[in-house]
Amino acid sequence: MDSGGSCRNGGGHLKELPLLSFVVRRLLGSLPLLVGVPTLVFLALSLAPGDVASVYLRPGIPPETVVQIRQNLGLDEPLHVRYVRWLSSLARGDLGYSVAHGVSVRRLLATALPNTLLLGSLSLGLSFALGILTGIFQALRPHTVLDSFLSGVSLFFYSVPPFWLGTMLVLMFGVWLGSSAEGLWTLPVSGMFSVGHEFLGPWEKAFDRLRHLVLPTLTLTAVLTGGVARFVRAAMLEVLGEDYILAARARGLSETRVVLKHAFRNALIPLITLGGLSLPLLLSGTVVVEFIFAWPGIGRLMVTSVAARDIPVVLAGTVLMAFLVVAGNLLADLLYGLADPRIRHGRPQA
Amino acid sequence: MGLWVGGWGCRGEREQLPAGYGVPFCDSAMARVAAFTGERVQGRGGGSEGGAPPTTVVVGTVAEMGGMNVFGAGDVGAVQHQMFVNLMTLVRYDENLRPVPYLARRWETREIGEGRMELRFFLRDDVRWHDGTPTTAYDVAFTFLRATDPRTGFPNASFFQFYLPGEEGVSVEDSLTVSFRFRPHGDYLDPWRATAIMPRHLLEGVPPEALARHPYGTVCPVGNGPFRFVSHSPNDRWVFEANPFFPEELGGRPPIDRYIYRVIPDQAALLAEFLRGTVDVYVAMPWGQAEQVRGRPDRRVVVFPHRSVLFVAWNTRLPTLADRRVRRAFTLAVNRPLLLQGVQGGEGVVLNSGVPPSHWAFDPSLGDSLPYDPPQARALLESAGWVDRNGDGVRENQAGEPLAVELTYHRNQERQEVAEILQAQLREVGVELRLRIMEFAAYLQAITSPERDFQAALVAFETEFRLDERDLFHSSAAREPFGFSGISDPVLDRYLDTLPLVEDRQEGRRLWREYQLRIIELQPVTYLYSAFRRDGVTSRLENVVLDTRGEWVNIGQWRVVPQRRRSP
Numbered sequence: 001m002d003s004g005g006s007c008r009n010g011g012g013h014l015k016e017l018p019l020l021s022f023v024v025r026r027l028l029g030s031l032p033l034l035v036g037v038p039t040l041v042f043l044a045l046s047l048a049p050g051d052v053a054s055v056y057l058r059p060g061i062p063p064e065t066v067v068q069i070r071q072n073l074g075l076d077e078p079l080h081v082r083y084v085r086w087l088s089s090l091a092r093g094d095l096g097y098s099v100a101h102g103v104s105v106r107r108l109l110a111t112a113l114p115n116t117l118l119l120g121s122l123s124l125g126l127s128f129a130l131g132i133l134t135g136i137f138q139a140l141r142p143h144t145v146l147d148s149f150l151s152g153v154s155l156f157f158y159s160v161p162p163f164w165l166g167t168m169l170v171l172m173f174g175v176w177l178g179s180s181a182e183g184l185w186t187l188p189v190s191g192m193f194s195v196g197h198e199f200l201g202p203w204e205k206a207f208d209r210l211r212h213l214v215l216p217t218l219t220l221t222a223v224l225t226g227g228v229a230r231f232v233r234a235a236m237l238e239v240l241g242e243d244y245i246l247a248a249r250a251r252g253l254s255e256t257r258v259v260l261k262h263a264f265r266n267a268l269i270p271l272i273t274l275g276g277l278s279l280p281l282l283l284s285g286t287v288v289v290e291f292i293f294a295w296p297g298i299g300r301l302m303v304t305s306v307a308a309r310d311i312p313v314v315l316a317g318t319v320l321m322a323f324l325v326v327a328g329n330l331l332a333d334l335l336y337g338l339a340d341p342r343i344r345h346g347r348p349q350a
Numbered sequence: 351m352g353l354w355v356g357g358w359g360c361r362g363e364r365e366q367l368p369a370g371y372g373v374p375f376c377d378s379a380m381a382r383v384a385a386f387t388g389e390r391v392q393g394r395g396g397g398s399e400g401g402a403p404p405t406t407v408v409v410g411t412v413a414e415m416g417g418m419n420v421f422g423a424g425d426v427g428a429v430q431h432q433m434f435v436n437l438m439t440l441v442r443y444d445e446n447l448r449p450v451p452y453l454a455r456r457w458e459t460r461e462i463g464e465g466r467m468e469l470r471f472f473l474r475d476d477v478r479w480h481d482g483t484p485t486t487a488y489d490v491a492f493t494f495l496r497a498t499d500p501r502t503g504f505p506n507a508s509f510f511q512f513y514l515p516g517e518e519g520v521s522v523e524d525s526l527t528v529s530f531r532f533r534p535h536g537d538y539l540d541p542w543r544a545t546a547i548m549p550r551h552l553l554e555g556v557p558p559e560a561l562a563r564h565p566y567g568t569v570c571p572v573g574n575g576p577f578r579f580v581s582h583s584p585n586d587r588w589v590f591e592a593n594p595f596f597p598e599e600l601g602g603r604p605p606i607d608r609y610i611y612r613v614i615p616d617q618a619a620l621l622a623e624f625l626r627g628t629v630d631v632y633v634a635m636p637w638g639q640a641e642q643v644r645g646r647p648d649r650r651v652v653v654f655p656h657r658s659v660l661f662v663a664w665n666t667r668l669p670t671l672a673d674r675r676v677r678r679a680f681t682l683a684v685n686r687p688l689l690l691q692g693v694q695g696g697e698g699v700v701l702n703s704g705v706p707p708s709h710w711a712f713d714p715s716l717g718d719s720l721p722y723d724p725p726q727a728r729a730l731l732e733s734a735g736w737v738d739r740n741g742d743g744v745r746e747n748q749a750g751e752p753l754a755v756e757l758t759y760h761r762n763q764e765r766q767e768v769a770e771i772l773q774a775q776l777r778e779v780g781v782e783l784r785l786r787i788m789e790f791a792a793y794l795q796a797i798t799s800p801e802r803d804f805q806a807a808l809v810a811f812e813t814e815f816r817l818d819e820r821d822l823f824h825s826s827a828a829r830e831p832f833g834f835s836g837i838s839d840p841v842l843d844r845y846l847d848t849l850p851l852v853e854d855r856q857e858g859r860r861l862w863r864e865y866q867l868r869i870i871e872l873q874p875v876t877y878l879y880s881a882f883r884r885d886g887v888t889s890r891l892e893n894v895v896l897d898t899r900g901e902w903v904n905i906g907q908w909r910v911v912p913q914r915r916r917s918p
Contacts, residue, residue, distance in 0.1 A: 048792065072563070188628075192586070194628075199404070294613065
């Protein structure tokens with residue numbers, strides 16, 4: 001709830017600014033973050049032991065060949081030269097080349113990003129929807145057996161490591177509940193589509209993709225929903241105890257109207273903050289799930305790239321994540337205005 | 351189906367073009383394949399017939415492969431796809447590891463004076479690149495010239511170390527005849543077994559220093575092998591389809607229509623897919639999983655000797671490990687058969703040298719050279735001055751320094767188990783083995799950098815068919831990346847200088863045996879074992895040969911049981 005309060009203050013300060021100006025200033029203010037974070041990552045990876053040329057190391061390789069490979073990859077240049085070169089390439093929209101994957105970084109991201117966004121946004125959307133419903137449901141029946149039960153379930157899924165849950169789902173749906181790919185209870189446990197999907201019709205393709213989404217989405221959603229539900233429950237309980245809720249009920253408003261229009265709307269501010277902060281999870285939160293379910297997304301790409309010291313890929317991914325952090329916060333700020341009429345960025349003042 | 355190419359964007363891969371390319375490389379290359387395939391398929395009828403769904407075979411592995419660019423991708427999966435799937439080599443090995451013709455119809459050698467030999471290859475005239483261009487001697491010469499050009503940075507340049515490099519070493523006599531000149535040495539055909547031929551007409555204009563990073567290998571490979579490239583989704587899958595124009599004499603069009611290489615990094619998920627039948631071949635199955643698969647009627651686990659070698663490298667630059675008695679004692683203290691049993695279910699061979707069982711110089715009689723013998727290990731340590739002086743179970747030298755060695759390794763399940771067993775067994779003879787787990791890149795840096803930031807390291811190799819251990823044990827290589835142990839011994843040097851040049855295998859076996867005995871005596875490393883490879887195969891597949899040559903060696907002849915063609 002603190003975050004909500006501070007946001008209100010921030011919103012008050014921002015009342016003076018027209019919306020566009022506000023957005024532009026926020027983006028400009030984020031530039032240090034967008035450049036600073038990748039710079040730190042660049043330094044950390046460059047100073048860490050090992051580099052991507054180790055991909056080529058094997059017995060029998062002549063020392064002069066190792067030197068030539070490093071030269072061909074530009075790894076023989078001083079750190080600051082490589083950094084400036086990366087920055088200038090980035091400014092031109094050139095993200096560089098991935099030695100570990102043998103393709104351009106742009107191509108890698110273009111392939112992986114939509115996959116992660118699909119999985120991440122679906123899971124995030126579902127977990128917020130389910131979490132909000134569960135949280136409201138619990139807040140309306142506080143301290144009942146059902147509330148305790150749902151709290152226990154939420155806490156369980158919030159505490160469960162995604163790798164364990166994912167592996168259990170793989171075993172359950174991949175092995176125990178079905179021994180063939182066509183079994184009723186059998187869901188795909190890896191990849192984004194079936195073998196031969198390109199020979200399917202459009203609807204069959206969509207259904208095939210949906211089936212592949214079930215288990216990874218379930219894993220991510222289960223883990224995220226618990227947190228959202230507990231957050232909403234706490235916020236709603238606090239709001240439901242306020243005087244204006246009592247006044248609304250005294251005026252004879254329906255319970256649905258009291259809950260949704262008066263209570264939930266006021267509980268929404270901290271939830272928006274949570275939503276904004278969760279946006280980077282679209283990329284970072286899927287790492288383990290992508291690994292377990294062989295989902296070819298950004299998270300997996302980042303892990304393999306860090307291990308291989310494939311700096312251009314890691315940097316591009318970091319820039320993306322930093323951008324999502326900025327975008328998430330900006331979006332939250334803008335949504336505050338929608339949720340709370342007292343906060344309107346850029347609204348002409350009377 | 352033969353008309354569909356490209357998939358994930360061969361079109362539009364513009365940013366990787368070396369300077370001077372007017373037309374986007376991959377657009378052009380794949381358009382040529384499409385044009386050729388389209389024309390010819392109409393004429394001959396390729397792919398599955400009658401509109402039936404294509405017969406697809408899926409091979410699942412945990413690791414992505416590097417691609418079809420010989421000059422840039424050298425991982426095990428990539429090399430096998432270059433040799434057996436998408437490209438062709440001049441020769442290949444038969445099941446007895448003897449060279450047999452492949453792209454080359456035949457070859458001959460002759461002495462040309464000045465201590466040199468000439469090797470002349472006569473190429474097949476019926477092999478075409480997948481875009482329709484004939485494969486010729488000019489492609490072979492191009493591959494050789496680039497491989498031996500230092501600017502290329504070809505990681506396997508040592509394959510051709512006895513060949514005269516550059517123009518001096520090769521001449522094209524006509525479009526189907528090419529000859530090479532080299533210093534006489536053993537296994538002189540092996541480089542042509544291991545190096546697939548690259549398309550000159552596509553890559554000639556690429557500067558050598560840009561070849562390794564060229565998009566050809568991962569975005570638009572145009573090969574000449576039994577399967578042609580369809581699409582590649584990084585970290586997910588490679589899709590290939592049967593090449594209908596593969597020479598009949600070499601098996602003709604493969605019986606399976608499509609072949610998919612799938613990357614499933616989590617072994618539990620990979621096993622689940624294999625058990626469900628959505629993966630037909632599971633490459634490199636861990637022993638524990640193999641036990642789960644065995645006994646199932648429709649699955650089998652194929653176990654075969656592999657070229658992997660696992661050993662502990664002792665850093666002999668350190669005073670404690672400079673004494674060969676100490677190193678021998680360490681080896682004697684390790685119950686390697688038990689180790690192999692515990693970690694690999696006994697599926698492998700205990701080694702006393704780096705010669706794996708698949709190599710012609712492997713000598714089984716050396717297996718008992720340093721048997722498990724804790725009393726002798728204790729005696730050796732005592733003779734070297736290491737005695738437990740304070741009764742804490744760990745030996746000390748006269749200065750009171752404990753006999754403690756740090757074992758560096760990067761974590762995977764096998765290494766972790768091996769490290770823990772070694773720690774327990776060495777403890778029995780009063781040696782404290784401390785375990786130091788590192789992330790892979792940092793581990794590699796620690797053991798290969800000139801600083802040699804390790805005392806002992808657990809190292810796994812996949813050896814080549816042509817074995818050459820100079821960079822491991824030659825004194826001149828002690829400062830090079832793979833000179834882990836830093837051993838310097840004139841006797842070893844002499845063997846290492848001589849062995850690669852020996853042409854006669856009988857003489858070679860004798861020298862290899864003497865060399866291995868010297869290694870056993872010096873113990874710069876403690877060889878542990880060569881684990882067999884385990885691959886899972888579904889009963890849906892027939893005629894699958896899996897042996898030490900690799901998983902894909904006869905993929906062109908794999909068949910699917912007619913009743914079990916996969917429906918999409």
